[in-house]
Each structure stands twice: as C-alpha cells, then as structure tokens.
Amino acid sequence: MAFVELPEWAALAPVLILAGTALALFVFDSVNPHSTNRAVLAGTSAVGSLAALGVAVWFTAAGVGAPGMDGFGVIELFDGQIVVDQMALFFIIVVTVVTALVVVASYDYMEGHAYQAEYYSLVMLAATGMATMATANSLVTIFIALELASLPSYALVAILKDNRGSVEAGLKYFLLGALSSAIFVYGISLVYGATGFLQLDAIAAELEALAAGDGGDFGGLLGLGILMLIGGFAFKTASVPFHFWAPEAYEGAPAPISAFLSSASKAAGFVIAFRVFTTAFPVDVTGQLIGVDWTLAFVILAVVTMTVGNFAAATQENVKRMLAYSSIGHAGYVLIGLAGLGAGSELVMGAAMMHLLVYGFMNTGAFLFVGLAEHWGVGRTFEDYNGLSRQAPIACAALAVFMFSLAGVPPFGGFWSKYFLFTGALEAGLLVVAVALVVNSALSLYYYARLVKAVWIEDPIVERDGLTQPTGLYAAIVVAAVMTVVLLPGFGPIADAALEAAAVVIA
C-alpha cells in the first residue's frame, strides 16, 4: 500500500502531530497573547488530537507494529529508545481520544478564563508526553516522557489560580509527584547499577546473561530498583500507596483536567508499566535474580488499591471525589493485568488494555458531567445533583450510562473489559484477586447506583429553573456515552487489537 514509501520516523506521526499542535498553540499565543478566541484554540487542539487519533487508528488498521506478513513489524527508532508497536498505537488512541473529548468539553468549561492559550497548549503538551510514554522503550525516554506529561499536569491542576481548591490540589499533586519521581529516578539508577543498561531490551538481555551466569551480586539492589520503578508507575496510575494525591487533585482541578488525568494520564502510566515489566523484566529470569516473583507486588497492589479506592468511594458526599476514588479503584482493577502476567497469557493484560480504552470513554464522560454540573453551578454533592434528570434528561441518561458502565453492568462497554479482567484473573489463578474483585464491584455498584439514584430517583431539594445546554460539553458527553454503548456490540475489534498488542509485547 501507499504507506510503505513513508520513512520510518513517520511511524511517530501521531506523537509529532500532538507536539506540533502544542507548538502551534504557543505560536498563536505569542502572536496575540491574552487571546480568548476559544473557538480557534479549542478547535485547533481538537483538530490536532483528532488528527493524531485518526493517524493512530489508520496505522493500527494498516498493521504498523504488527508482526506477520500483513503487518510491518515492530518499528524501532533511535536504536530502540522509541518503539512503535500495536500497544503503543493502542495507548496513543486512548490518550488522543481522551484529549479530544477534554478539549471539546473545555470549550465551554474554560469560558471566560484568563489563560486560554496556555491551557490548551499545556493540555496538548501533556498529551504529547503521554503519547511518548506509550512509545518509550528505554528508561531514559520513559523518564523524560513521564516528566513531559507530569509538569504540564501540575500546572493544569493549579490553573485556576484564584481557586483555593485548585491551588491546594496542584500543590499536593506536585509535592507527591516530585517525591515519586525522585523515587522513580533512584529506582532507575539502581536498575542501571544492577544491569548497566537503560534500554529495556538491553536490560532484559543483561538479565538473561546474569541469570545464565553467576546471577550477579546485585539481586537486592535490582529488586529495590524494580520496586522503586513500581513506585513511579503507581504514582502515575494513582495506585496505593502512591494514590494520596489523586482524590484532592481530581477534586480540586478543573473537571476536564480531572477527566484528562484520571483517564489519559492513568493509561499512560500503565503503558510504561506494561512496557517495562514485559520487555525489561521477564518474570522467570527476574524472579531468579531477585529471588521473588515481582507479580506478587502487583497482586498486593491490585487488591489493596481496588479495596481502598472502592471503600473510600462508597460514602463520599462530593460527587467528584467519589469519582476520584472510583478511579483509584479502577486502577486496582487494571493492575490485575500486571498481576496476572505470571501466567504468561496475553488475555489478562489485553483485558487491562481494553479496560483502559473503555475507561477512557466512560470515566472521561463521568468527569465531564461533573464539569457540566459545575458549569451549571448546581453544586458538588449528591444532594445538589438530586433530580437533575427532570431538567436535563439527556445528560442524565448519559450519566447513568457512564455509572452502570463503570460498575460493569451490561449493556455497556465497561461490562466486557471488567468481566474479561475477572476472567483473566481466574485464568491466571489469582483467586484472591477474583474474590476481591467480587466484593469491590458489589460495593462500587452501591455508590455508582447512588449517583444514578440522585439524578433519576431523588426529588430536587431546591427548585431550579431550566438548565443551559453548552454545546461543547454536551457534545463531548453524548459522544462518550454513545461510544460507551456502541462498544458493547462493537467490542470485537478492540478485543482483537488489545490481545494482539499484548501478545506482541509479551512474546
């Protein structure tokens, strides 16, 4: 096909498009600062992210990074510092989807805000960082990409400079982020010390050698290093015990940013985790060296994370905070994907990837509904949401879709991924995790249903007059909802893509 003439670096096109958009926005900002031309700004970023999305989808369909005769094989750039494979594209798709939704929604949400251009360019920069994380194949690139994603995020969280909540959120996010990245870097240094390499495949090769040989004298060091790396990922994915920033950050940040962080940033965190632990630290070899199977760490993290997240969410009064905790809980679900790697089957990790994609729609949508509520100014607690369905049935129907999908109740996309995770856990023989999953999803059912109850069942405590229908927010929410529903019948391709991608990296 026509594609083959393109040079190899073109495989990075999605990332480059995102970066380009970010720069374009900077240019625009410097040309006429303090511009509040939301249409242009939001439009540009939307177009950029959608373009990136389109390209990524096209690549996936065309078989970039897919081995075999119909594919082009995994494309490695800069001697393997960057790799473009199915998993990379998959997560680029997740990131770009979320970005697109967020920027469209921000069109209304950020109305009348002073720093329009900055906002959008930061979003695009963070997106670039996340997309890069998806492709990063060396601890160096991973770290850089991570920071590229993190630094704008700190700023974005705190962008409502006169809003104490936003600032507090930014502070907490930043401080814990700095701490975690310090730990992360230290972990990198230890791994480097133990192996002498930072490029993932090289590390793996070295470990093979060590395992084959005397086993090296850095077992403990390596183990500690791996653990610290896990810490870094745990921070990005808001997993216990590195989750403490999440509730405040999501609650304090502007709703679209919360959506952005809780969906895209989480996905990015997971992709690097997947990449590092599948490529650099093969279970058996590493196990020999550090004397313990690192999946155990993820088993523990998964159980603890989902439990903490769901239990803390159950009795929240503030909707946004409930969603924040629920997103911690979902991090716990996805962690099963890593915990189950021991079984050597791609099913469980594939399920995790599927979940992140679906989550990109349903969770973003949920946070955007909160954004809509903040736009309406109805308040933040469950009580404030009471009876919204009478004024805004469509948005509330969408909310119900998001909630039930998050709870994993059919007929919505969330059902597949969650139950595939359950299936994967069972396949990997993680009985404990499966049980925890049952308990937690029962509880999650309770609080998700509680929100549905608030908007659909309860009667409003205050009389409100009709609510506006901001185009951007509504568009984003409806699209997200429609996608969440469509993903039930149309789950086949996604499952195939995810499983294929997982199979590639695991092999």
Place this chain on the structure above:
Amino acid sequence: MEGLFDYAPAIALFPLVAFVVALAFGNSLPKKGAIPGILATGGSLLLSIAMLAAVASGEVYHETLYEWAIGDAVSDTGVDGVEFTFGILIDPLSALMLVIVSLIAFLVHVFSLGYMNAEGETGLPRYYAGLGLFTFSMLAFVYADNLLMAFMFFELVGLCSFLLIGFWFRTRSAPSAAKKAFLVTRFGDYFFLIGVVAIAATFGTLQFAGDDSFVAAAETAIADGTTLFGFAPETWVTITGLLVLGGVVGKSAQFPLHTWLPDAMEGPTTVSALIHAATMVAAGVYLVARMFGYYALSPTALAIIAFVGGFTALFAATMGVVKDDIKQVLAYSTISQYGYMMLGLGVGGYVAGVFHLMNHAFFKALLFLGAGSVIVLMHHEQDMWKMGGLKEKAPVTYWTFLAGALALAGIIPFSGFWSKDEILYDALIVGLEEPIILAAYAMGLVAVFFTGFYTFRMVFLTFHGEPRSEAAEDPHPVGWSIKAPLIVLGVLALVAGVANLAPVAKLAQLDITFLESWLDGEFGAIEGLTYGAYGELLAYETSYIGTESTTVLIAAGVSLLLAFSGAGVAWTLYNVPEPVEHKERLGSIGKTVEDNYYQDEYQVWLAEGLTLPLSRAADRFDQTVVDGVVNGVSTASLFGSDRMKRLQTGIVTNYAALLVTGFIALLLVLGILGGWF
C-alpha cells in the same frame, strides 16, 4: 341405545352452560338466571334417567374422552408412560347417582324460585351461577372414570361449597364459615391428593374400571407380592387407601373433620339441602363406593372406615340432641347419617351403603327444604323454641316434613328404615366375627335411639304445641315452587325403600332386592365393579345368631325398638302445648355436648392458637435474623468505608509519610521473601 351415550357429556355440560349464562347475563334475565338453571338441570335429569334406562337395558359406557396430560414415567410396578385423562364411566352405580344428583339439583332450583327470588335477594346471578357450577362439577365427579378426574371435580365442588356458603358475604359469619368449610375439607384433600399421586406413581394408572385400572393392578401386585415403595403390597394399598380416605372424611364430614358442616349452615337453606345434605357430602361416601374394589383389598382400611363411620354416627347424633336451631339439628343428623353409610361400606355392605346414600339424599333434602319452607314461614327465624303450632297453618310442609322425619328416624315402612336396618344388619353379621366391627355396630345401634329422639324433638318443637312467637302466629305463606319439590321428595321418602326390601326378601325368600341385583350387575355392569365381585375380594367372615332369618328379625327389631323409644321420649318431653328445655337435667355432659365436645375449639386453636403465632414468629425471625444478616453486611462495609476514607487526612506531609510507610511495607514483604537483606 348406543348413540345415547354420546350425549353423556351433556349431562354435566348443561349446568356448565347455565353457570356461564347466569354469570354473564344473569342480571338481565327474568328470575336472575333461575330459568337456565332449571332448564339445564331438567335436561340433565332427563338424560340421566335415559342413562339409567340404558344401563337397565344392559348397556354400560366406559370411554376416555380427553387426554389431559401424557408423559413418560416409570411407575413402581414398571408400567411405562402414564396418561392422565378425562373419561366417562356409566355403570349401575354412577347411573343411579346421576339421577339422584340431577333430580335433587332440579328440585332445589325450583325451590329456589320460591326461597331466594321471592325473598328479593341481591346477587342472585352469583347464586344460580354457583348452583350451576356445582351441579356441573358434581355430575362430572359422579361419572368420572378415573381417580384424578374425580379428585379435580371433588375439589371443584369444594369451591362451589365455599362460594355458596359465603353467599351472604356481607355478614361476618358466612365468610368465616365458608373459609372453615374449605380449609377443613382442603386438609382432607391434602391426604387425598397424596393418595392420588401415590397411586399414580405406584400403578401408572388411575382408572377405576377395566383391566388397566389401579384396582386390578393392585390385585395383581398383591397376588405377586411385589414390593411397592418399600412396603408389602397389602400395606401400601392400605396406606394409599387411607390417604384417599382423608379426602372422604373431609368431604363427608366424618370425625374428626366434621366440624365444618354445622357452620356451613350459614349458607342459604337451599344450598344446605343440595350441597351439604344430599350431594356434595355424599361425594366422599360415593368415592368409597366407586373404588370399593380397592378398599376391599385392605381389611384394615375397611375396618377403619367402619369404625370411623359408627363412631361418627353416634357422636354426631348426640350433638344433634341439644341443638335449638332447626338447621343445626339437621346438620348433625346429616353427619350422623353419613356415619351410617361409612359403617355400611366399611362392613362390606356395599348395597346397604349405596341404598342409604340414595334414601338419605331424598329424605334429607326433603327435611332441609322443609326446614327452608319453615324458615320462610317464620320470617327467617330458625330457633325452634320460637316456633310451634305450624301443623295446622302449613299442612303441606308439615306432612312432607313428617315423612322425612319418619324416614330419618328409621321408622318402618319409611325408606330410611330399610336402608339403615340393612346397614346395621350387615354390621351385625360381620361384627359377630370381628369385635371391632361389633363395637362400630353397637355405636350405630345406640345412635338409632338418639336419631329418633332428636328427629321428633325437632318435629314437635316446630309443628306441634302452641305458637311461641308472633311469627309463628301468622306465618308467611309459601308458594307452589316451594310445595311442589316437598311433595315430590315426600313421596320418595315414603316409597324409596321399596328399592331394596332386603329383610322381607330374606324372610319371605322373595327376590325383590332390586337395588342389590342392580348393583350386582344383573342388568348390566362393568366387569369387576359389581357387588358380587367386591364380595369375592372381601376378607370378612360372617355368622348369624341362629339362622339368617332370626338374625334379620333381631337386627330389625332392635333398631326399630330403639327408634320408637327415642321418638317416644321425645313425644313425652316435647309433644306438649308448652314444651320446656330439659338440657339442665344433663348437667355438665349437656354443656360438653352443646359445645360439640370442644371439637371446634381445638381445631380453631390449631389454626389460630398455634399456626398463626408460629407464622408470626417465623416472620420476626425472617425480619431480624435472615434479613438482619443482609443488612448487617451492608452496614459493616459502609462503616469500613467511613474508616477507610479517614486515611485521607488532607495534610500532605502525612501523605508523604503514609506513602513511604506503604512503600517500605511492600519493600519488607518482597525483600524478606526475596532475601535481599
């Protein structure tokens, strides 16, 4: 004649049509649905008589008409596949019963014109619909050719009884009585249903007649000594037989399930006459007669039937003695009379039992209708102490009622005498061999005295002496529609005995026992369903006091003597201008008897004193314990959630600390497992 039987289904279907018509259009019809009822029952009567004639001419009819449900099931005797069907069995017994039922139903319909319509009752369509449905069910039950069909219509007549007892539902007592009637009989039917299921599961068939009948199957099983459900065949037959008997005891108001019948008098008197005297209550006894072959296989069952019958006969008769409500007296006498029939069947007196069933149907219907007309006369007063002196004012009612009374009391030559005497005679000759039967006979005999007594107490209090209320002074006149049925039944009560003058036959060596030969299939019958066939199955020894004829004379003499003495005592006590109560003479016994030996009390206690509190306790248990666990779980998790979120103190330094702690904990776990330190 063949073609005639094709109309057999119509016998039952006519009343069904009447039911539908009355229910649907009753309100817009003249007489509120009485007319269709009368026409339908009349039609049934004619057809039944035609059937009777057909059977007399030697025809019988046994046809499966409809397959209700078919399926594979391996019965305990190895029969593969089972069919539950509806079919018609017309043999001497059922033909006779058809005529009885349709005749009385017809008369009651006619009587109702005078009794219900004339009184301007509301809800008459409901009443006639009920009657129609009842007649349909009863007739269908009568010629059912298998046990399941019999059970179904057995239940349906129970429903009709419920609906008609509760006809005056706006009162408090009627619904209560209706409920009691249905519940008590339902309790019996519970055992009946187990019996049906058991028999079906055992023999794979429920047919009454023919080679594939469960009776035949049971015979062969006993012959081969096949183990049935882990029991010896005789035992199992006894068990199943007794289970079915449960339904009989309930429906025929035998002890201890007799308590519903007196309350059932809450219904209109016509209903009492039709359902609670002549027909539905007879269903139980009829069922025993219908499957007599089965019981004949089990002496134990028969003995129990006989004893229960004898006991009930006496037990109920004593209670009838002290009642003041004319309908109550009749109710207890009904219970008692059915006791006689059970006794008769129990001792193998198949003919005697059926004979009494027929006679009783006539004279008890007569008495109830008579009582009904009395009640009309008395402006709906039922207390006999408020009556008296109606003899002159209502001659027709009086003479017909008297005929019924004489029959009931068993005074020669009225019909009741012949049948009751035959029962007692059969009981005696068996009893001379079997002590337990002798006991039953003794009770039956004593009951004769009480019967005579309460019957004439009733007659004298009602019709003789001086009027004891202004209602009795100038009674409300009654119309032809009331008189006509009384006359018909009165004649029958007088002459029906001719059907089977057994004592005469035995003494004079004449062959005039028509009923016996009728039931013995001399005119035609289905093989195996004859008196003779049953006789062969029966295991009873019989013997006589001296010769047969002496025994006959002794038996007849004794019972007559007792009947007359009972009547005589009543004469002396109550046939006076101003009769007075004599209960106090009985003292504490009288109290007990008046309270029906506290039968109702303990049964009510079982329901309301035991079951209801038990259920309330179960409810409390359910609410607190079972549901408590469920709610407890949710409470616990929400509490846990409340604690869990306290982790998030809001102070970022704590977060750092917790973060590091958590990390170190993880480090320790893995480190120790991996031996890093």
Place this chain on the structure above:
Amino acid sequence: MMIETLIAVALIGALVTFVAPNRIAGKLAFLISLVPAGLSLWMFATFDGRGNALLEGDLAFESRLEWIQLGAYDISWFVGLDGISMPLVVLTTILVTLAIVSSWTPIDDRESQFYGLVLFIEANLIGVFAALDFFVWFIFWEAVLIPMYLLIGIWGGPRRKYAAIKFFVYTNVASLVMFGAVIALVFGLGDAVTSFALPEITAAMLDGGPDGFFGVAGPTLASAVFVATFVGFAVKVPVVPFHTWLPDAHVEAPTPASVLLAGVLLKMGTYALLRFNFTMFPTEIVEPFVVPIAVVAVISVIYGAMLALAQTDLKRIVAYSSVSSMGYVILGLIAYTHFGVGGATFQMVSHGLISGLMFMAVGVIYNATHTRMVTDMSGMADRMPIAVGIFVAGSFGYMGLPLMSGFAAEYFIFFGSFGADFPYAPVFTALAMFGIVVVAGYLLYAMQRAIFGPYSLETDYEVSRAPLHDVAPMFVLLGLIIVLGVAPELIFEMIHDAVDPIVDGGEL
C-alpha cells in the same frame, strides 16, 4: 432472525417511547409491545424445535454469528429456542403487554421513561430465555437489573430507594459469584471447549467433565461450581434463605414492575437452574446435593407459606407465596423425572400468569383504596365486585384449584417427585404438598378479612368500579390460566419434548 427481530423491536420501541411525549407513551408502548407479542405467538404456533437446546436437539429460530475472539475462546451471538424457552418467551411478551395496559392507571408521572424501561426489560428478558452463549446470556441476565432498579426506584413506594438498591446489589453479587464459577468451570474444562456456547460446555461436562483447576481435582471443581452456581441462582429464584430482597422489592415496586418481577424475573432464576445446574452437570456431581436441595425446597415451600400467613399487606402475601411456589419448582427440578422437570417448567409459566394476575388485582384494589393492608379494608367485594372476583379466582388458582394451570403444574411436580429416585422422595413430596393447605389458609384468611364481611375502609377514598383497561388484562390472564389448566398439553407437550434428553441423560 425471528428472535433478533423480537429483541430489536423491543429495544427500538424502548428508545422511541423514551423520547415520546408523556401523554401518548402508554398507548404507544402498548401498540409497540403488541408486535413482539404477536410475533412470539406466531413463533409458538410454528414452533418446530426438537429436543433440548443444550443437549441433543435441533433448535427453532436458531442463529449464530461470531462476536468476540477471547484468546482461545470465541464468544458468539448464539440464540435459539427449544420447548423450555419457547413458552417462557411467549409468557414474557404477553405479560409485558398486559403489564403496560395495567399501568395506564397507576403511572401518572414520567410515563415515557417508565414505558421505555418496561420495553427495555422485555428485550432483555427475551434475550435471557433465547441466549445460548454464556456471555450473551449473561449480558441479558445482568441488563435486566438496570431497568428494574429504576422502575422500583423511581415509581416505587415509600421505601423504594432501600428496596431498589437492595435488589440491585444483592442479585448482582449473586450473579458475580455465579459468573466466576462458570468461568472457572470453563477453564477447568481446558481444551475440551473452544467457546462459551452453552451446548458445547454441556457436552464437555457430560463427557469427562473438568480436569482440575486452581490445583483442585476435576470432580471437586465441578461440585464447587455446582454449589456456587446454585447459590447464585438461588438468590434470583429466590430460595430461602436468600429471599429477603423479594418482599421489599415487591412491596415497593409499582404494580407493573411487580407483575414482571414475579411473573418473569423469578423464572430467570429457575430457568437458569434448569439450564445450568440440572442440565450441564452429570448425575454423579449432582447426586450428593439432591437431598440437601430437597430440604431447601421443602423449607422454601413451608417457610415461605408461613411467612405469607403472617403478613397483612396483600402484596407481601403474594410476594411470600411466590417464594413458596418457587420451592415447588426446585422440588420438581431435582426430581429428574419427566413430570418433575416438565412440571417445574410448567409451573414457571403457570406461576408467571397467576402471580401476574394476583399483583394486577392487588394493584387495582390499591388504585381504588390507596391501601394494601387487609386490616384497613373489609368487604371490598361490595364495591368492586369484578376486580375482587378476579382476585378470588386468582387466589384459587394459587391454591391449585383444578382446571386452572396452577393445579396442573403442582400435580405434575408432585407426581414427578413422588416417583423420583432420590432418597425419601415420597416423604419430601408429601411434606412439600402440605403447602397447598397453608396457601389456602393464608389466602382465604386474607380474603375473609379484606374482601368479604361488611364494607369498611380506613382510607377515606371514594371506591368505584375499576375501569375496563384495568380489568381487561386480568381477564386475559384468567383466560390463559384456565386454558392451560384445562389443556396443559398446549405447552406441556413441547416442554416434555425438551425435558426428555435431560432426564434420559441423567436418570438419577
């Protein structure tokens, strides 16, 4: 594609109704629901399925196409009907139509949403009975929860929120347990199965069964899974002691929801029990559990009836009596005889009709009196003879009056289980049969207090005769009940045909 059409019509209808204006929603939903009803009746008439869907047998209206490839297993859209599911589908479509009509009076707020949800339930219920792939089946099975949650929650009574969430969470947890168990089973079966199609799983189970998983031996795994699935379904049925969500849900739910809940949703549980526990599992696995289950069944019958006896709320009475009736179904299922299993299936349909009728009647009385407490009313027969007459008829149907479907069902079950081969079968049967006395007890007791006697009413409402569209559905149901009672062969024949392979496959 018939089944797809049914589901599609219901789904699209749901959407259309959801956005339709409130005042026409009711009539619109009724018209829409006529389509599936008519179609399913036509399917019933032209039904040509043979044998059992999971065992040897060719299905009616079968269709199958690939959906998702999950590793070694493929999930496919696989639907079809056999003699067991066909009657249940018809029951569903008819009950939904009638429920819609019966809600014209009571539902006076947010009608379009209400009727939309009802049609949505219909789609899922049809799916549950038609699906033959585990995942497809599970999707419909779970999707029923959402509309029912909302129906109870939005249009329910005073404690509706508690009841709704209790129903939602309780039954969902049960489904999760059951799901996990089945998945474990599938993995346990190893290479024997390559899809989640129920027939394939069944086949694999019946020859050889699972070869161990989680390090437990195959038989142990199978037994564990049997228990887990049984519990999972027992909640839905519900079987004592998992029944406590039912009375709350019933009492709070609006009449039409109660009708569907008792009429069809409970049948999902028994249907699943029949399909999974008593069809998939080979006899040697089931055998040790038969007697315990029999005990549970008898307890459900008697205990449920006792609870009903203690109630004063008409709806609670009917709700608890459902627990009792479902006990009969369980008894019939474990009998493993044609009449036992067939009767159980027949009872599903029959109880669906009768309990539906009862809830409608109670609803009509409630519409007029605004109370359901038997203690608050007396002599209702005086004011609303027709509605009350139907209530009485329905009650007698519940009591198993001959020539009504209830009797046929119960008789089949009793006959089937009496002759069954498990230990003490006759004793268990006799014990369970005592339910027919207690049921008569509490229904007659309630009638005596609420319906008969002199007229009086605590709530000061002017009681008038019920409008035609309230009464008409009940007449239809009553007619069906009597028809099935007089001619059970109408459906028992096909049920029997579908039950054959189960029983012959596993004569205990």
Place this chain on the structure above:
Amino acid sequence: MTVPIEYYVLLSMALFCIGLFGILTRRNALMFLMSVELMLNAANINLIAFAFYHGNLTGQVFALFTMALAAAEVAVGLGIILVLYRNFRDVDVTVPTTMRW
C-alpha cells in the same frame, strides 16, 4: 585509587534518606523542594558511579537529563508555591487542608 562501588551506593542511599527525612519533617514548601533535590542528586550519584563501574556513558548522560528535569520541576514547583502563598498567605504545606476524607 578505585573506591569500591558499595561506598558510592551507601553514600547515595544516605543522601536519599536525608532527603526523605527532610520531606517527612519539613513543613515549608521550599524545604520540601530542596529535599526532593537531594533525593534526585542521590540518584545522580548512583548513575555516575555506576556509569564509571560499568564503563559506559549511559548513566552520565542520563544524569544530565535528570538535572535538567529537576530544574524544570523546581520551576513549576516555585510557580505553584507562589500561587499557594497568594491564596493561603503561607508556604506551610500543611496549611491547605480544605479537601480531606
């Protein structure tokens, strides 16, 4: 003159722990930042030492990246601390606790 690698590691670990200690004890945001810097530099020591030990430059190069990113982080951090001060009139990190539980 070669110092065994262990010493470097011990040094860096000590530095790391000092930084951690600072984070856990100091409430002033700036102190917090500085402690983070210490930790990062502990990592740098490792990287360089190991680069020397393994004889490849990867570590040293990465150390440069680290410094750069540390600088960027500080920049963002200072910005946030600025707005923190503007809103809370304080740079004590334990003050902002409007969101908890």
